[in-house]
Amino acid sequence: MKTVPFEEALTRYEPVIGLEVHVELGTQSKMFCSCSTNFGAEPNTQVCPVCLALPGAMPVANRAAIESIIRIGLALNCSIAEWCRMARKNYFYPDMPKDYQISQYDEPICTDGYLDVTVDGKVVRVEIERVHMEEDTGKLTHSGGATGRIHGADYSVVDYNRAGIPLVEIVTKTVVGTGALAPAVARAYVAEIRDLMRALGVSDVKMEEGSLRCDANLSLNRPGDPWGTRTETKNVNSLRSVERAVRFEIERQAAVLDDGGRVHQETRHFQEGDGTTAPGRSKEQAEDYRYFPEPDLVPIAPSREWVEELRLTLPELPSVRRARLAEAWVIGEFEMATLVNAGILDIVEETVAAGVAPDAARKWWSGEFTRAASERGVEPADLPVTSADIARVEELIASGALNDKLARQVFEAVLAGEGSPDEVVAARGLAVVSDDGPLLEAIDAALAEQPDVAEKIRSGKLQAAGAIVGAVMKTTRGQADAGRVRELLLERLGVEG
Amino acid sequence: MSLIRDNASVLASAIAEGEVSSEEVTRAHLDRIAAVDERVHAFLHVDSDGAIAAAKRVDAKRAAGEKLGPLAGVPLALKDVLAMKGQPTTAGSKILEGWIPPYDAAVVERLRAADIIILGKTNMDEFAMGSSTEHSAYGPTHNPWDLDRIPGGSGGGSAAALAAFEAPLAIGTDTGGSIRQPAAVTATVGVKPTYGAVPRYGLIALASSLDQVGPCARNVLDTALLHAAIAGHDARDSTSINAPVPDVVAAALNADVRGMKVGLVRELSGAGYQAGVQQRFDEAVAILTELGAEVIEVSCPHFEYALAAYYLILPSECSSNLARFDGMRYGLRVGDDGSRSVEEVMALTREAGFGPEVKRRIMIGTYALSSGYYDAYYGQAQKVRTLITRDFTEAFEKVDVLISPTAPTTAFKIGEKVDDPVAMYLNDIATIPVNLAGNCAMSLPIGLAPEDGLPVGLQIMAPPMGDDRLYRAGAAVEAALVDRWGHLLIEEAPAL
Numbered sequence: 001m002k003t004v005p006f007e008e009a010l011t012r013y014e015p016v017i018g019l020e021v022h023v024e025l026g027t028q029s030k031m032f033c034s035c036s037t038n039f040g041a042e043p044n045t046q047v048c049p050v051c052l053a054l055p056g057a058m059p060v061a062n063r064a065a066i067e068s069i070i071r072i073g074l075a076l077n078c079s080i081a082e083w084c085r086m087a088r089k090n091y092f093y094p095d096m097p098k099d100y101q102i103s104q105y106d107e108p109i110c111t112d113g114y115l116d117v118t119v120d121g122k123v124v125r126v127e128i129e130r131v132h133m134e135e136d137t138g139k140l141t142h143s144g145g146a147t148g149r150i151h152g153a154d155y156s157v158v159d160y161n162r163a164g165i166p167l168v169e170i171v172t173k174t175v176v177g178t179g180a181l182a183p184a185v186a187r188a189y190v191a192e193i194r195d196l197m198r199a200l201g202v203s204d205v206k207m208e209e210g211s212l213r214c215d216a217n218l219s220l221n222r223p224g225d226p227w228g229t230r231t232e233t234k235n236v237n238s239l240r241s242v243e244r245a246v247r248f249e250i251e252r253q254a255a256v257l258d259d260g261g262r263v264h265q266e267t268r269h270f271q272e273g274d275g276t277t278a279p280g281r282s283k284e285q286a287e288d289y290r291y292f293p294e295p296d297l298v299p300i301a302p303s304r305e306w307v308e309e310l311r312l313t314l315p316e317l318p319s320v321r322r323a324r325l326a327e328a329w330v331i332g333e334f335e336m337a338t339l340v341n342a343g344i345l346d347i348v349e350e351t352v353a354a355g356v357a358p359d360a361a362r363k364w365w366s367g368e369f370t371r372a373a374s375e376r377g378v379e380p381a382d383l384p385v386t387s388a389d390i391a392r393v394e395e396l397i398a399s400g401a402l403n404d405k406l407a408r409q410v411f412e413a414v415l416a417g418e419g420s421p422d423e424v425v426a427a428r429g430l431a432v433v434s435d436d437g438p439l440l441e442a443i444d445a446a447l448a449e450q451p452d453v454a455e456k457i458r459s460g461k462l463q464a465a466g467a468i469v470g471a472v473m474k475t476t477r478g479q480a481d482a483g484r485v486r487e488l489l490l491e492r493l494g495v496e497g
Numbered sequence: 498m499s500l501i502r503d504n505a506s507v508l509a510s511a512i513a514e515g516e517v518s519s520e521e522v523t524r525a526h527l528d529r530i531a532a533v534d535e536r537v538h539a540f541l542h543v544d545s546d547g548a549i550a551a552a553k554r555v556d557a558k559r560a561a562g563e564k565l566g567p568l569a570g571v572p573l574a575l576k577d578v579l580a581m582k583g584q585p586t587t588a589g590s591k592i593l594e595g596w597i598p599p600y601d602a603a604v605v606e607r608l609r610a611a612d613i614i615i616l617g618k619t620n621m622d623e624f625a626m627g628s629s630t631e632h633s634a635y636g637p638t639h640n641p642w643d644l645d646r647i648p649g650g651s652g653g654g655s656a657a658a659l660a661a662f663e664a665p666l667a668i669g670t671d672t673g674g675s676i677r678q679p680a681a682v683t684a685t686v687g688v689k690p691t692y693g694a695v696p697r698y699g700l701i702a703l704a705s706s707l708d709q710v711g712p713c714a715r716n717v718l719d720t721a722l723l724h725a726a727i728a729g730h731d732a733r734d735s736t737s738i739n740a741p742v743p744d745v746v747a748a749a750l751n752a753d754v755r756g757m758k759v760g761l762v763r764e765l766s767g768a769g770y771q772a773g774v775q776q777r778f779d780e781a782v783a784i785l786t787e788l789g790a791e792v793i794e795v796s797c798p799h800f801e802y803a804l805a806a807y808y809l810i811l812p813s814e815c816s817s818n819l820a821r822f823d824g825m826r827y828g829l830r831v832g833d834d835g836s837r838s839v840e841e842v843m844a845l846t847r848e849a850g851f852g853p854e855v856k857r858r859i860m861i862g863t864y865a866l867s868s869g870y871y872d873a874y875y876g877q878a879q880k881v882r883t884l885i886t887r888d889f890t891e892a893f894e895k896v897d898v899l900i901s902p903t904a905p906t907t908a909f910k911i912g913e914k915v916d917d918p919v920a921m922y923l924n925d926i927a928t929i930p931v932n933l934a935g936n937c938a939m940s941l942p943i944g945l946a947p948e949d950g951l952p953v954g955l956q957i958m959a960p961p962m963g964d965d966r967l968y969r970a971g972a973a974v975e976a977a978l979v980d981r982w983g984h985l986l987i988e989e990a991p992a993l
Contacts, residue, residue, distance in 0.1 A: 049580075
């Protein structure tokens with residue numbers, strides 16, 4: 001596929017972006033029935049007459065889902081409708097049991113909001129057009145055929161466990177004037193939505209499991225011209241992909257326009273492998289979904305009292321919170337982003353609150369515990385170690401009873417279920433050797449083994465001391481205080497540190 | 498006593514008193530079905546084993562001294578549009594042939610809880626689309642009054658089962674008159690309750706905003722007893738009304754219309770109504786006056802647009818409601834030979850599985866909802882609906898109930914109108930406004946048209962949740978007629 005280098009494309013064209021984010025709500029039950037929403041169950045085990053659309057079955061709206069979408073709308077500074085209806089979106093597709101999707105059309109529950117995102121220190125206000133409620137479809141798996149899509153497949157199977165899971169669609173207005181920042185703005189927006197959903201506690205927002213999905217719309221126009229024809233890129237399953245997909249479409253559309261061609265209004269699919277997009281269903285003839293108000297459901301009419309009650313439950317916005325913590329911990333945007341992306345901001349904050357220095361809390365969580373969590377395939381916060389444990393270990397380090405290496409051993413044992421840090425220290429006899437006698441013995445032994453090194457040190461090459469310190473640490477199985485060993489060594493050799 | 502001719506309330510007390518067992522009553526009805534249903538074809542499926550087992554359970558309960566409900570042990574015919582666990586449920590369509598529901602409709606649960614014996618599933622126009630039961634994919638039902646004539650529709654099977662003494666109780670559904678018009682042409686009683694009064698969960702939807710399940714029987718009191726058994730809130734139907742059910746049984750027992758204000762709807766009689774229908778209706782008006790009701794004429798000017806609005810709203814909703822019959826999960830599947838795409842299999846299944854009337858309405862509805870036409874058709878029809886509702890509201894400010902003939906004609910001949918959809922649709926001209934507005938109405942027999950000797954029905958309409966008024970007025974008219982004739986009109990039906 002022909003492309004124009006990104007920077008060059010931006011010398012001639014202005015990108016216009018629009019983003020549609022789908023968030024699967026983390027409600028216990030589905031949108032219109034009481035089936036479980038747990039991810040990963042055996043196919044077609046979380047189904048009932050309603051979500052299989054058996055003849056005669058009827059939907060009933062899930063109040064918890066309505067509550068979630070109102071909170072999302074409020075957090076995005078939207079107006080909340082006093083009265084609105086669900087609508088049927090009619091089209092035939094085998095992943096949709098009723099052959100219509102219950103969604104919202106011209107009466108969305110939340111409208112006209114915004115979300116600010118920061119990119120390279122610049123604040124971009126992304127305006128929200130609407131936030132509406134709908135239900136998810138089932139999941140089709142296509143077997144055979146080269147494309148993994150329904151056309152050309154030998155056969156397809158469908159899992160209706162996902163059918164009817166509440167889905168919130170957040171649609172932005174068009175975002176203009178971002179120029180070269182467009183891909184980064186798109187990414188930052190999706191990341192911000194993700195953090196906001198997490199802060200609201202309405203979804204687990206796992207892009208890899210599909211509980212957060214993004215469609216990226218992009219068009220290019222020459223400065224001063226009307227907006228160009230847009231494409232909608234689907235299958236964008238990670239933050240990195242959002243950025244890559246927007247970037248690639250800029251490069252691709254620029255090449256089309258440079259050649260005097262016209263961009264086709266179509267749905268495209270992002271290809272993880274090479275970072276390109278490929279055409280999907282053509283939208284040249286807009287599909288007619290024959291929307292009409294869902295007659296099986298009464299209108300949604302949230303009372304103003306309820307909306308105000310929900311407003312009081314809103315958490316601190318992620319951006320505000322990040323700024324506050326970054327200032328308190330004296331860290332920059334990059335360090336903060338690292339904590340957020342690793343999903344450990346909450347637990348680090350909790351650890352700091354337990355009395356651990358911010359640097360130490362960050363160090364433990366982003367190092368030792370992130371590694372341990374990924375080995376076990378769990379979230380860091382779910383590890384069997386508490387903020388109080390970390391606080392205690394830090395105390396022991398500060399008092400000189402433990403060094404870093406020993407502290408790590410203590411945590412390994414804590415994670416292995418051997419008890420609290422104090423219990424581990426006692427049981428394993430882990431303690432810094434503070435008696436100089438055994439250390440001096442070990443130093444003498446090491447010097448005797450490596451007389452050439454001893455000579456170097458005596459002659460003033462202090463960096464050689466590390467070899468002896470290392471040998472001593474080894475003999476003492478790490479239980480020595482390396483600083484004290486070095487002091488004693490230099491004293492022994494009569495060298496000034 | 499006659500086990501098959503007696504009314505449900507009589508049978509229920511005989512069962513409760515131990516004069517007869519539910520099993521005997523049930524077997525008598527199964528025998529009757531075996532004897533006459535070949536000619537009537539009221540039933541699509543008879544569940545003899547299930548009915549007898551249920552009857553035995555009721556008899557055992559009685560023997561154990563358990564308290565029984567007011568209709569316990571009495572058999573009932575269930576319209577085949579309600580899901581019944583373990584029993585075929587086709588909605589009169591080939592597309593659902595062989596489907597066995599894994600669940601009970603809310604109404605079926607309530608019938609079971611009331612110890613009512615479900616004999617089987619009755620014939621109907623396919624997906625309840627029709628006024629004659631000729632649109633059933635399984636062949637027409639015959640009117641017991643004249644087997645060459647239609648028993649009304651869509652619930653012709655339920656009405657015919659009552660009129661043929663195959664069951665003393667029946668369940669119907671009414672989207673535009675499918676309970677009331679069959680009742681009118683078979684000399685039985687049928688009520689379309691207030692929209693939302695009886696839960697629709699498990700009712701195979703035709704038009705969700707119009708459909709309502711309702712009771713059918715051979716007299717007003719039985720209808721009221723059945724109404725009380727099935728009405729009331731159910732959380733599984735979002736449109737179900739969460740309020741106490743009006744005391745319809747007390748109203749049926751209080752057959753007194755003295756001081757009641759009755760409105761005669763000017764737009765629903767006169768031109769277009771068969772002379773004998775008009776004559777019997779005029780007599781009913783006279784009876785109401787004699788009984789002490791104050792009858793005045795009322796105008797509902799927008800009713801003349803009701804049929805047009807109805808035939809946009811109904812097809813629009815049904816085009817969407819019937820989308821799920823795509824051969825993917827249940828029922829018929831055609832063309833799945835490994836060579837065809839999923840779209841082709843869906844299309845072939847629907848082509849083969851739906852009858853011509855269903856296809857006609859799906860096409861009308863698909864068109865009416867299409868982008869660019871929506872406002873002119875569906876949108877406009879909804880405005881008319883609002884105006885019709887307003888006509889009713891204004892009328893009920895002046896009167897307690899409204900009346901009209903139920904249907905403009907008596908039962909027509911099978912085949913007479915099947916090729917003329919508009920003539921067929923006109924049968925529902927008097928019943929449709931009630932569905933559009935969501936209020937309630939009853940049809941009860943008021944005599945035979947002199948010119949053809951066929952039954953005529955009186956329609957009584959009341960405001961939403963005013964269902965009790967139907968029973969009070971209906972019971973009064975019924976009592977006056979029984980006084981005059983010495984029996985219910987149905988007793989005059991020819992022997993089968």
